[in-house]
Amino acid sequence: MPHISYDNKEIAFKLVYCGPGLSGKTTNLARLHTMLAEHVRSKMISLDTAEERTLFFDFCPIEIGTIEGYRVRFNMYTVPGQIYYEASRRLILDGADGVVFVADSQRDRIDDNIISFELMQENLRSYHIDVPDFPLVLQYNKRDCAEALPIGTLEAHLHLANIDVFEAVATEGVGVMETVRCVCRRMVNRFQID
Amino acid sequence: MSMCxxxxxxxxxxDSDLVWGLGRFLIRAGYAVTSCGDGGEAVLILETRSFHALVTDIQMPHVNGLALIEWARQNRPTMRVLVMTAFGSTSLREVVSRSGATLYAEKPVDLDLILRMLRAETRDSFSGIVDDIDLFDYVQLVIATKHQVVMEVISRKGERGQVFFDRGNARHAACGDLVGEAAFFRCLSFEGGTFRSLPWVDPDQATIHRSGEHMLMEAARIKDELSRDKSVQLDEPECDFGTDGGGAERHGDGTNVSTDFQIG
Known part of the structure; x- marks a missing residue:
């Protein structure tokens, strides 16, 4: 459930980007940050974690408007992939309202994608988040690579039915905004239905 | 404040000297003060009159402070309880905290702190005891709610630190000889202990300038990397004697344990 600040009249949703190392989680967030107008986004903060950086920032999209008079804010995070980042992963994933799983479309990364997805599911379950009923979007990133994994491959391996899927080339900004729009809409809808 | x-x-x-001194201080601060020298007497008084707060010692001749605060918890649950003691210990602090006391202070008591605790209650808010909570969760909540609060953290080993949270950001922290970010990270690396929220007071200096959320994430990262380094050392107890290689080199995994950061 999002954090509701009654004093500030604000509802804050937590959106987390998961995926195997170097699949493009930070690139997604960094590109998104540059695409958003300055007055709706905070500064991007970057921590040097092993192999890749952990990024986070928040933004208040004007187009979403307000919910019952409350301004909507999205807190965006990438999660460090290494196993030993347990406190960080818990801090980021616990209480998440939505997840974008950024898969690497390169064929030799299929096992990494599957292992990472299963680890994410396990983490979410340990924080009492029920995956089937959760705003989760699958993004196939790096669609410009040679012989990219066909769409449907991971869904079949991971038995994912009816999951929202997007294709992206995050380095060029392709598919980045579409992915985030979809998951944000689903988070807000779920909150309003709840 | 009017008489009524x-x-x-x-x-x-x-301790009649303390009663006299603290009593005068509270009267000057605008309170009406009744005093007595033992827990048994206090119960008799509490049975006949209502009080805004009870300020009590622990070590007393007949009925001690612990029995008194237990009686108060059962019979006057809305009354604020502030505890002072000259014989402080980690276990006593824990017992007092669990009894629902608002403040546990070791003598000599900080008079301003007692006053702040008494005045803090006038706000339209709750206080209570939370057990078995992750310190990171609590700090996250303090940051998200943008409250002004001084959080005191005491580790199981008795190490003590304070973090000043000011509307979503940590402005200052102190822990032993450490101040600023190092003190903040030290407090959040404690492996178990107790914490309490004290009423806000402006810190003497602002020693932390990064956002609250950034500090929290950084604390988690440092904690994770410290645990990893510990486990690596446990796994490799016999390696590297007589070499001058640093910890990061020993791991040989190319990991970056720098605390550098960038703001894009």
């Missing part, structure tokens, strides 16, 4: 609006304080201590 004066809040009643019951002050219980067998």
């Amino acid at each position: 609006a004066k809040q009643q304080i019951l002050l219980v201590d067998d």
Whole structure:
């Protein structure tokens, strides 16, 4: 459930980007940050974690408007992939309202994608988040690579039915905004239905 | 404050000098103070009159402070309880915290802190005891709610630190000889202990300038990397004697344990 600040009249949703190392989680967030107008986004903060950086920032999209008079804010995070980042992963994933799983479309990364997805599911379950009923979007990133994994491959391996899927080339900004729009809409809808 | 609006304080201590000094201080601060020297007497007074707060010592001749605060918890649950003791210990602090006391202070007591605790209650808010909570969760909540609060953290080993949270950001922290970010990270690396929220007071200096969320994430990262380094050392107890290689080199995994950061 999002954090509701009654004093500030604000509802804050937590959106987390998961995926195997170097699949493009930070690139997604960094590109998104540059695409958003300055007055709706905070500064991007970057921590040097092993192999890749952990990024986070928040933004208040004007187009979403307000919910019952409350301004909507999205807190965006990438999660460090290494196993030993347990406190960080818990801090980021616990209480998440939505997840974008950024898969690497390169064929030799299929096992990494599957292992990472299963680890994410396990983490979410340990924080009492029920995956089937959760705003989760699958993004196939790096669609410009040679012989990219066909769409449907991971869904079949991971038995994912009816999951929202997007294709992206995050380095060029392709598919980045579409992915985030979809998951944000689903988070807000779920909150309003709840 | 008019006469009829004066809040009643019951002050219980067998140290007459302390009763006199603290009593005068509270009266000057606008409170009506009743005092006595033993827990048994205090119960008799509490049975007949109502008080805004009870300020009590622990070590007393007949009925001690622990029995008194237990009686108060059962019979006067809305009354604020502030505890002072000259014989402080980690276990006593824990017992007092669990009894629902608002403040546990070791003598000599900080008079301003007692006053702040008494005044803090006038706000439209709750206080209570939370057990078995992750310190990161609590700090996250303090940051998200943008409250002004001084959080005191005490580790199981008795190490103590304070973090000043000011509307979503940590402005200052102190822990032993450490101040600023190093103190903040130290407090959040404690492996178990107790914490309490004290009323806000401006810190003497602002030693932390990064956002609250950034500090929290950084604390988690440092904690994770410290645990990893510990486990690596446990796994490799016999390696590297007589070499000058640093910890990061020993791991040989190319990991970056730098605390550098960038703001894009």
